[in-house]
Amino acid sequence: MQIIRNRTIYDVVIVGSGAGGGMAAKVLTEAGANVMMLEAGVMFDSSRDSKMMAWPYQSPRRGLPIPERQFGEFDAGWGGWTLEGEPYTSAPGDRFDWFRTRMLGGRTNHWGRISLRFGPDDFRRKSIDGLGDDWPISYDDLKPYYDSIDRSIGLFGSNEGLPNDPDGIFQPPPKPRCYELLIKRASENLGIRCIPIRLSILTQQLGDRPACHYCGQCGRGCASHANFSSPSVLLPPALATKRLTITANAMAREVTVGEDGLATGVTYVDKTTGRENHVRGRIVVMAASACETARLLLNSKSTRFPHGLGNSSGVVGKYLTDTTGTSVRGFIPKMMSGVPHNEDGASGSHLYMPWWGDNKKLDFPRGYHIELGGGRRMPGFGTLGGVHLYHTTAGDGGLVQSGGYGKQLKDDYRRFYGATVGFAGRGEMIPNENSFCEIDPTVVDRWGIPVLRFHWKWTDHELKQVKHMQETFRSIIHEMGGTPMTPMPTEAQGYGIEPGGRIIHEVGCVRMGNDPKTSALNSNCQAHDCRNLFVTDGGPFVTNPDKNVTWTILALAMRTSEYIANQRKGGAL
Amino acid sequence: MKRRDALKVLLAAPAATFAFTDAEATQAAASAQTARAAATAKPFVPKFFTAAEFRLVRTLADIVIPKDERSGSATDAGVPEFMDFMMIDQPARQVAMRGGLAWLDVECQRRFDKTFLNCVEAERTAVLDDIAWPAKAKPEFAHGVAFFSNFRDLTASGFWTTRMGIDDLQYMGNRSVNRWNGCPPEALKKLGVSYE
Numbered sequence: 015m016q017i018i019r020n021r022t023i024y025d026v027v028i029v030g031s032g033a034g035g036g037m038a039a040k041v042l043t044e045a046g047a048n049v050m051m052l053e054a055g056v057m058f059d060s061s062r063d064s065k066m067m068a069w070p071y072q073s074p075r076r077g078l079p080i081p082e083r084q085f086g087e088f089d090a091g092w093g094g095w096t097l098e099g100e101p102y103t104s105a106p107g108d109r110f111d112w113f114r115t116r117m118l119g120g121r122t123n124h125w126g127r128i129s130l131r132f133g134p135d136d137f138r139r140k141s142i143d144g145l146g147d148d149w150p151i152s153y154d155d156l157k158p159y160y161d162s163i164d165r166s167i168g169l170f171g172s173n174e175g176l177p178n179d180p181d182g183i184f185q186p187p188p189k190p191r192c193y194e195l196l197i198k199r200a201s202e203n204l205g206i207r208c209i210p211i212r213l214s215i216l217t218q219q220l221g222d223r224p225a226c227h228y229c230g231q232c233g234r235g236c237a238s239h240a241n242f243s244s245p246s247v248l249l250p251p252a253l254a255t256k257r258l259t260i261t262a263n264a265m266a267r268e269v270t271v272g273e274d275g276l277a278t279g280v281t282y283v284d285k286t287t288g289r290e291n292h293v294r295g296r297i298v299v300m301a302a303s304a305c306e307t308a309r310l311l312l313n314s315k316s317t318r319f320p321h322g323l324g325n326s327s328g329v330v331g332k333y334l335t336d337t338t339g340t341s342v343r344g345f346i347p348k349m350m351s352g353v354p355h356n357e358d359g360a361s362g363s364h365l366y367m368p369w370w371g372d373n374k375k376l377d378f379p380r381g382y383h384i385e386l387g388g389g390r391r392m393p394g395f396g397t398l399g400g401v402h403l404y405h406t407t408a409g410d411g412g413l414v415q416s417g418g419y420g421k422q423l424k425d426d427y428r429r430f431y432g433a434t435v436g437f438a439g440r441g442e443m444i445p446n447e448n449s450f451c452e453i454d455p456t457v458v459d460r461w462g463i464p465v466l467r468f469h470w471k472w473t474d475h476e477l478k479q480v481k482h483m484q485e486t487f488r489s490i491i492h493e494m495g496g497t498p499m500t501p502m503p504t505e506a507q508g509y510g511i512e513p514g515g516r517i518i519h520e521v522g523c524v525r526m527g528n529d530p531k532t533s534a535l536n537s538n539c540q541a542h543d544c545r546n547l548f549v550t551d552g553g554p555f556v557t558n559p560d561k562n563v564t565w566t567i568l569a570l571a572m573r574t575s576e577y578i579a580n581q582r583k584g585g586a587l
Numbered sequence: 588m589k590r591r592d593a594l595k596v597l598l599a600a601p602a603a604t605f606a607f608t609d610a611e612a613t614q615a616a617a618s619a620q621t622a623r624a625a626a627t628a629k630p631f632v633p634k635f636f637t638a639a640e641f642r643l644v645r646t647l648a649d650i651v652i653p654k655d656e657r658s659g660s661a662t663d664a665g666v667p668e669f670m671d672f673m674m675i676d677q678p679a680r681q682v683a684m685r686g687g688l689a690w691l692d693v694e695c696q697r698r699f700d701k702t703f704l705n706c707v708e709a710e711r712t713a714v715l716d717d718i719a720w721p722a723k724a725k726p727e728f729a730h731g732v733a734f735f736s737n738f739r740d741l742t743a744s745g746f747w748t749t750r751m752g753i754d755d756l757q758y759m760g761n762r763s764v765n766r767w768n769g770c771p772p773e774a775l776k777k778l779g780v781s782y783e
Contacts, residue, residue, distance in 0.1 A: 067761060070748035074672045077748075189769030195780035217767075228764040353774040354757035359767060392761050393747045399740040402721045415722035419651045419715060419739065427743065428657075431756045 017281065017290045024050040024259075025582070027280050027295030029266045029310065032120030033564050034550035034571040035301030036244030039252040041575035042299075047582065048257045050293050052264040052282055054302075055092060055116030058123060060235035060246060064090060067229060069392075076395040084113075086394075090235030090243075091124035092117040095515075099460035103467045110336075110451075110468035111515035112305060118262060119244040120303065121518065122564070124233045126362050127241050128385070129169045129214040130561035131160050131569075133178030139557055143379050145444050145475075149556045150528045150537035153180070159569035167242050167568070168220040170360075171212035179368045179561075185217045188228070190364045191357050193349055193389050197435060198365055200493035201384075206486070211366040211385070214242035214565070223247070230392075232361030241361070264291070267463050268314040269298055269323050269547065277323070277547045283461045297546045297578060297587055300524075301571070304552040305334070305451055308523035309466050311534075312453050324534050324541035330524055331451045334468075335558040337519035338382065338441035338476045340483050340510040343499045344491030345404045349388075349433040357390040357432070369560060371482075378478035382441030382560045384486070390432035398427050403499040434499070437490065439483030442560045443476050445522060449514065470514040481509040519563050524553030539574040546587055550574050633667075635674035635681065640688055643704055644670060647691075650715070651742040658755040666745035673741065687734025694731060 025047035028035045035051060043049050065088040070076040077086045084094025093115035102112050115121045134153040140146055157180075164183035171184035187210035190198065198208035215232060216225050226240045239246040252258040263285040270292065272278045279294035300307040308331045314323035322330055362385070369381030391397075402417040404426070416426060443449075448471035453464045488498050503510035527533025530542035539554045541547040550571035552563050581587040633641045648661035648670070661667070674681050691714070695703045699710050706714075718724060718731035719739075746752045775781055 067763075069750070069753070069761065071750060074669070075676050076669075076744060078677075188767045189782060192770035192774045192778050192780055195775070195782075196778050199780065226767070228767045229761060231761075348778065353771065353777050354759055355771050355774050356759040356762070356764065357770070358760035358764075390756075390758060390760070392758060393753055393756065395744045395748065396740075397747045398743045400736075401739065401743065402736060405722075415720055417720040417722070417736075417739075419719050420653055421655055423739075424652055424655060427652075427747070428756065431747075431758075 017292050020291065020293045022050075022294070024048050024293065024295045026050070026297045026299055026578070027052065027293055028299045028301055029280060030054075030120065030301035030303065030306070030551060031118050031249070031260065032115075032122050032244055032301065032303070032551070033248075033567045034552070035299070036119065036122070036248030036252075037568050037571035038299045038301060038548075038550045038575045038578075039258050040248045041572055042579060043252045043255040043257040045576075045579035045582070046257070047579070049252070049259070050295065051258060051260045052266055052280060052293070053118050053260060053262045054265045054285070055118065055120070055262065057260075057262045058090070058092070058117040058119060058235075058245060060090060060123065060243060061237050061239065064235035064237040066231050066234045066237050068234070070394050078395045085124060085233065088231075088234050089124050090233060091115045091121065100465075101457060101459060102465050103454045103457055105467060105469045108468060108470045109513050110449075110470040111513055112466070112468070112520070113515065113518045114303070114306070118260070119246075119249070122243040123235050123245070125564060126385075126562065127169075127213040127215055127232055128362065128366075128562040129171075129212050129242075129565040130383075131180045131182060132156070132559050132561050132566050133176075133180055135178045136557065136559040136561070139380070143373070145379055147445075147525075147527070147532075147556050150526055150533075156566070156569050156573065159572045160565065162572060163565065163568050167214055167247055168216050168223070169212055169214040169242075169565075170210070170217045172210040174209055176368060182212065184212065185220075187211070188217060188226075188360050188364050191359055191389055193346075193357075193432075193435060194363065194365045194386055196346070196348070196494060197386055197388075197490065200490050201367055203493055204486075204489055206367050206370050206384075206490070208365050208367050211363055213360060213362060215360045216240045217360075226360050228359055230358030230361050261293075265461055265463070266302065266310055267461070269300075269310060271314070271316050271318060271323060271544070273318075275318050275544060277544055283463075285461075288461075297548070297582075299575075299578070300547070300549045300553070301551045304521050304523045304555070305466060307549055307551055307553045308451055309453070309464075311524065313464055319543065324524070324543050324547055326543050327531055327534055329532060330534050331466075332447075333445040333522040333525050333556075334450050334520060335443045335445050335522050335555075336514050337517040337558060337560065337562075338443050338472075338480055338483075339439060339512040339517040340480045340503075341436060341438040342484060342487040342491065342510075343434055343436045344487075344494065344496040345430070345434050345499055346388075346491070346494050346496035347406050347433070348495055349435075350406070350429045352390060352432045355390070358392070363387060376482065378475050378482065379444065380442035380475070380479070380560070382439045382479060382483055384483075385438045385440060387436035387438070388432075388434050398431060400499065401426065401430065404430050404433075405497050435491070435494070435496070437487035439480065439487070440517065440519075440560050440562065441476070441479045441483065443558055444473070445557070446471065446473055451523065468514075472508065472511060472514070477505075477509055477511060480511040481505075484509055519552075519558065521552035521555035521558050521563055524549050525556050526554040527556065538577045539570065540577070548574055548578060631668050631671075633671040635671050636667075640685070641667060641671070643688055643692070643702075646704060647738060648742050648745075650711070651739050652746050658751050661742050661746050664746045664749040664751045666742055669745035670741055673745075683734065683737060687731075687738065690731055690734055
């Protein structure tokens with residue numbers, strides 16, 4: 015096939031436009047670089063394309079997912095666990111579900127905006143408990159970048175002085191919803207701290223971005239840019255420099271390498287024409303998402319790099335982790351027949367419970383945080399489903415089983431509406447040798463690009479942690495006088511642990527480290543094997559603390575991009 | 588215009604119509620009402636259900652959610668049409684739905700020698716009471732219980748997501764709020780919590 019060769023040589027070619035790619039584009043264009051950004055998906059602008067404020071009846075399926083929008087048809091995200099023509103495989107007996115969002119800004123368009131810094135201990139876990147590895151950098155190395163994105167992107171929260179959940183530069187948090195206060199009282203009775211959550215949603219104007227209007231629909235994409243997404247916050251200033259070119263529908267195939275062993279650019283398929291293209295760059299920044307970046311590097315084979323680019327250590331694809339997750343919903347009779355009021359608020363919970371446990375007294379390492387849900391949410395498909403699981407307590411203390419039909423049921427629905435709470439645990443998985451991705455030996459996608467094959471195993475560490483989540487959530491529900499709506503999952507059910515990949519916090523695969531034999535990137539996220547190749551997505555992560563990864567992807571990407579800019583200035587690149 | 592077509596037009600409208608002012612949201616709601624009114628003007632022809640099945644679905648949906656002093660019935664809210672759409676949209680639901688409706692008729696035939704629709708109210712109630720409360724249902728009715736729970740959930744989804752259902756539940760959000768003040772004093776008081 016003829017390859018169309020672009021004659022322009024860009025200073026930097028960035029693969030991916032999400033948190034890591036967007037940040038790299040902003041920092042590097044502002045530092046004077048001419049940048050080409052390749053995005054495998056479609057263009058997207060939430061001010062034009064958001065489904066914010068749609069009502070459920072505007073959809074014949076009332077907002078349920080469609081194959082192209084697997085978080086629901088009002089969700090901003092184009093993509094899902096499966097993509098037409100883009101398969102991946104899992105090793106026999108293993109399961110890993112890989113979520114890919116194919117659009118400008120990637121998953122930043124519809125993520126939960128939970129923006130938690132990693133803490134000082136999170137960078138040196140091996141030194142503390144002997145498991146996994148330490149990072150080659152410390153919290154202090156990253157703190158200035160966290161501070162910078164706090165100021166420039168904005169988030170709300172409260173300074174609490176917790177040792178491993180660092181404070182930040184927060185806008186004021188929104189007041190909790192009333193049921194959240196009820197949860198807080200119950201959890202604190204049990205010794206579990208419940209504090210304002212930290213979300214990258216503005217509660218005060220920042221630059222030309224207005225404060226939140228509290229529709230609670232961040233996942234649909236915010237038409238006013240009051241929350242963070244790459245196309246709302248990072249790409250506009252990069253485009254304003256006139257030094258950023260974005261090519262959408264560009265599916266990267268491989269990073270090309272010259273005889274000197276340096277990256278020379280990226281070949282990609284133009285998905286609209288099927289034509290093969292090559293774009294040249296003096297520096298290549300990979301920000302395609304941890305697994306997609308690993309796939310690209312492993313597919314970038316040459317005589318010089320027979321095992322893939324940046325992979326002389328053999329670690330590319332290894333140390334893949336996701337966040338552990340499980341959830342429980344509880345019916346709280348006290349919340350029945352609630353006072354009608356608008357409870358939407360900012361998207362997601364206004365409070366959360368950071369990890370409070372002492373591992374010396376527990377049978378698992380590391381920890382998890384708890385996110386909350388519930389209340390009088392906008393009806394959608396599934397609203398008031400499973401009504402037979404709402405068991406009320408009769409006057410004599412006995413349980414009244416719900417169900418039935420007719421006027422009684424209709425009245426029950428009204429009384430039950432808004433009377434549930436939900437708890438979701440998000441915990442730390444420790445990298446293990448049985449959880450990784452590699453190139454499938456036989457399967458290719460529709461453009462002939464070899465696909466990933468996943469291997470996935472939880473260990474006792476994760477299963478015991480998730481069991482603890484389940485028990486904790488049930489204790490809080492009971493403390494609130496409520497009933498869990500599902501039975502306690504058994505050991506055979508993995509205590510209700512979500513399958514690998516389902517929490518969509520997959521990181522690792524291209525980890526950083528000081529030793530080129532055991533890591534792919536150095537402490538500046540620069541490939542040990544190839545000094546003009548960098549990674550700014552979740553690939554470099556050495557561990558995956560219970561804190562949602564985006565804020566750290568942004569901080570690390572900013573640090574890496576500033577390093578690149580300085581190296582360019584000094585002539586080293 | 589058929590109901591389905593009316594909804595298609597609504598969905599095909601540029602995303603900008605999903606704007607975020609109260610006025611526009613209200614307008615969108617009004618459009619949906621108009622679509623529903625237009626839909627009821629012509630008889631609906633189901634795409635999945637047979638004519639006989641659809642009669643049973645309409646009757647059963649209104650038994651689950653009848654009209655009362657506060658709002659209309661499931662059929663008033665277009666639930667049977669919604670169910671027909673869902674069966675086409677999610678083929679994985681088809682066999683359980685068709686088989687469940689058949690189970691109900693066979694059970695009525697067995698007990699009373701007539702279909703559910705031909706049963707009198709006391710006969711219908713006798714069968715439904717055996718399958719409508721999962722926690723106390725006898726094991727031999729497990730298949731009927733599974734069907735009825737699914738049918739009830741689908742009815743709830745179809746009903747409470749319409750303008751009628753949303754107004755009935757007194758959901759007051761999906762609007763632009765200038766300043767978030769938390770919950771009103773009455774709501775706090777009801778739960779016995781405070782911001783102090």
